[in-house]
Amino acid sequence: MAVSLLSHELSDLCLGKPALRSLSITSTIAEALEVLKTSDDNFVSIWNCDDDECCSRCVGKVCIVDVICYLCKDENLVSPSIALKQPVSVLLPKIPGLIIHVEPSCSLLEAIDLILEGAQNLVVPIKTKVFNNKRSKQQQKPFCWLTQEDIIRFLLSSIGLFSPISSFSIDTLNIISPNTLTIEYHSPASAAIGAISRALVEQTSVAVVDSERTLIGEISPFTLACCDETVAAALKTLSSMDLMAYIDCGGPPEELVKVVSAKLKEKNMNGMLQHFTVSMSCGGFSSSSSSDEEYSSSSMAVQVSPFPRPGRISRSMSYSARMVRRSEAIVCHPKSSLVAVMIQAIAHRVNYVWVIEEDCSLVGIVTFSDMLKVVRESFETMA
Structure with a gap:
């Protein structure tokens, strides 16, 4: 019955969940960006570490979209290299209760109540028998997190x-x-x-x-999270219609790359222009997607898709549930x-x-x- 289903402990939902990839709140945005580019998850957890490991807690999460929106500020577009040296804490939303620690014995019903109160992620300790003393304190006691999707999927069964x-x-x-x-x-x-x-x-x-x-x-945000941080330049300079074409699967049309470069130069945003140019020259776009016909159809179509950023292709190809999608x-x-x-x-x-x-x-x-x-x-x- 439904009553018995909702009495399940969260440990039942955590089976097979990977341990969180974590960063200290004192890490820089550049360090968070590096982790995100090599991670199988769209988010990295941010921890307020303490000398006493019992006091170390997850205080938030960040993803590429946080970095993109942060870089869209005019002062950061002028000098993205300086902006990326700032502590990752500047990206965390000032909204309490988005991340909540719970015990594995917490019931599914209690978890649903927490989500309805505003929680996005529930941080749950992973039960293990042996810890490696050489690891950092938050790694000594591994955690996973449960999302709304995890709970809906469990209920759907x-x-x-x-x-x-x-x-x-x-x-x-x-x-x-x-x-x-x-x-x-x-x-x-x-x-x-x-x-x-x-x-x-x-x-x-x-x-x-x-x-x-x-x-x-x-x-x-799901689409943007599969893109490179230099999408901030496109977000700042293109129309909404052209942005859809820019982030379409396969890479931005070369014509739009030229438009973004020209507008960055026009606005004297030389720091982002240099960052953007380097990214494009390292494989940020595919010339095969630059035809006028494809550009026109991509701009007006309902479909909106991301392109694989360097370092994330293996993630897309190996983790089919999160493959870069041509998503209407x-x-x-x-x-x-x-x-x-x-x-x-x-x-x-x-x-x-x-x-x-x-x-x-x-x-x-x-x-x-x-x-x-x-x-x-x-x-x-x-x-």
Whole structure:
């Protein structure tokens, strides 16, 4: 029954989870960037280390998107090398409760409640028998973390226990949020920087729409997290439509690379221009994707895809669940069932699904948090 399912301990969900890759809060952004480029995870955990290992705690997480948005500040575009020497702590959002430590004995129901209160990641100790005394203190006691996706995936394996709500439509369940982050496709992509930062915290995305609110595509933190940090230059200089083409699978069109370079030079952002030029010369783009025909279709298509940045190709090729994807904005309709939307989100490794009408006009968004709220409420009726 659902009651017994929700009483499962989190240790059951942690089986096979890898230990967190961690950095001290005193590390630089450049050090975090290096870890991210060689990691199998989009995020690296940040720890406030103490002489007493019992007091060492994870205080946040960072990803490439944090670095991209940080580099988009004018002063950082002028001198990115100086910006990257700053402590990684400047990237952490000033929002309490995003990362919470819990014990392996914590129940699934308690974990759901923590997520509904705002937690993004639950840090759980990994049970091990032997520790290597030569390792650092936070490595001596390894941790993993659980996400909303982990919990939804676990619930989906027994979704029949939550009948009949699993077959109800999302509009019947009233979980479609009209509060979406949007930008018009002709608008400067830089106008979306704040929305991208917010989407990263809320684990959603920024919808790219036309003047009639037709969904054209999205600027997704998931997509940007698979890109190089020099995408900050494109984000700062291109339109939203051109940014979608720039981050499309296979690399940015050569024509757009030239546009970004020209605009950086025009604005005297020589530091980022040099950083950008070096990145492009090291394989940051593929000339095979620069044809006018492909550029045109990529700009206007619903599909928005990342390109593999140097050092991350092996990750994309070996970890199929997170392969660099040619990803159209994942959509459903108001009459889609809860279980169908869950499956869509899990299949595409996103925490949300856009809701559209038959004419592709944007209705709203459904998130994992919305789904967990419904499951939590249904449990109360069963208890």
